[in-house]
Amino acid sequence: MAQSTYDESKIQTLSALEHIRKRPGMYIGRLGNGTHVDDGIYILLKEVIDNSVDEFIMGFGSKVFVKVKDNTVTVRDYGRGIPLGKVVDCVSIINTGAKYSDDVFQFSVGLNGVGTKAVNALSSSFTVTAYREGKFSSASFSKGFLVSQDTGTCPEPDGTMVSFVPDKELFGDYAFNEDFIISRIWGYAYLNTGLSIDFNNKVYKSAHGLLDLLDKEVGSESLYTIIHSRSKQIEFAFTHLPGSYGENYFSYVNGQHTNDGGTHQSAFKEGILKGINEYFKKNWAPQDVRDGIVGAIAIKVKDPVFESQTKNKLSNTEIRSWIVSEVKDAIIDFLLKNPEDANKLNQKVINNETLRKELNEVKKGARESAKKVSLNIPKLKDCKYHLGQSTSHQDECERSVIFLTEGDSASGTITKTRDVMTQAVFSLRGKILNVFGKKRTEIYKNAELYNMMVALGIENGVEGLRYGKVIIATDADNDGFHIRNLLMTYFLTYFEDLVLAGRLYILETPLFRVRNKQQTVYCYSEKQRDNAIAQIRNSEVTRFKGLGEIDPKEFGQFIGEEIRLVPVSIPGMNEMHKTLEFYMGNNTPQRRDFIMENLI
Incomplete structure (x- = not known):
């Protein structure tokens, strides 16, 4: 194999602009086409709104206008x-801004002076206009x-307006999902x-902060009055x-x-653990105190340290002690004032402890019968690399x-075409047990449910997940x-946090192939089929009709770079539980009526 020469001519220096466009993932996490909530177009929108919100935090401007139409985004604060x-x-x-000054911005997210520069660099058109004291300055890129x-005078109130169109050269044929933005x-x-x-x-406006958030998420399902506390640097709520x-x-x-x-x-x-244990004078295990909990926390930090530019995980260690102390004291204060809720x-904690002990007995028997198969699981064709396994x-x-496939035919098709380094296959025998409303012990009484859990590594929570994406691939x-519904019920019943973490997806495969000797088109809907025929x-x-009907030589493209995935997301836990109960619970007259009305 011919080797290229490595000398001075191969060393390149990219401008900041070129670097952002060449390595957008370093700045916005991912590109995507708008079908996932974390796709780049939403990060661009977030970066611009962040600046407007930072103004509000510092006491300037209580209104922000956002408009998205025909892929043009406009934000005015x-x-x-x-x-x-x-x-x-x-x-x-790059590295130009006022976010470095505590006098101007004390609790800002955009501390590195990169955000709007990335939006600018990744947009086919970008216009910014600043209004101050009857004058304006505008620039288009x-x-x-x-x-x-352009500069001049105008009667507009002070503030900033940014308008941009994400570049289709980078993001492809994208579209904004209004629900994600809302x-x-x-x-x-x-x-x-x-x-x-x-x-x-x-x-959109909230009067009670995180209390409103949890109320929207859990609604009437809350076991007791939502515990809510807010001070200058921390706000939290939980129930x-x-x-669950x-x-x-x-x-x-x-x-x-x-x-x-x-x-x-x-x-x-x-x-939470220390506050509850101290009030009840107990030494309950963490999982007994926290199982079934839904919580929200928001803090303000002057110098936040994140693990990446996309700021998904905070690293500051000096904040631990004061957060623990404030949370503990606020919980004890609430429980003292609300004895019925405390009861x-x-x-709930006593019930959790009882269920855990019962579960441990069932686990013990399940593990013995499975002979600690570990990852030598029947029907699992594993891959080499796993989530969190290697830094290199x-x-x-x-x-x-x-x-997650149904039957040997479908799993055989995927197994023959998969990338053995990063793609694993777990084959189901058919329809799994409907676990809606059932205790967690059912997992340990059912070999298939147990093997699937162990294969994923989620027995002790989503932190142990072995794969970046869990993909339901059914006919x-x-x-x-x-x-597909039975699998989603399994995850939403026992492993809700996996879904909330954005790890569960549904594989889209073509329904039709339209071809002649010169051309082949794969269609994902009847409308696409009709257009292709024309x-x-x-x-x-x-x-x-089934994955097994697609020739493995053809199928490889559908799980390769052009893979089409639909993320499984939930609007709120309250709504999700109602939906599950309607479709997967007892066969009520309402459900029978729904089926009859929609049978055709």
């Missing part, structure tokens, strides 16, 4: 406005390069009481749900949603996936859809 002489620098020169500037905007509203955000002419497993947390730092938690979330959990909480192969570990027929002369049409 009524803060102080960028200083007119620095408008171009602030959106185009294309892919980060300055196109035009969810993010609600996050801003909960964390900034008094802030009003107008999104496409509808106003327990009856019949695991722990679910919403955590924030300076308004930034830290999906992967961090030191503040760990301290919050420790404070309900006490009973971090990208491969994060890319690792497991396909596109009634049986396949039923198995365009391809003398075509033959094949309907794929």
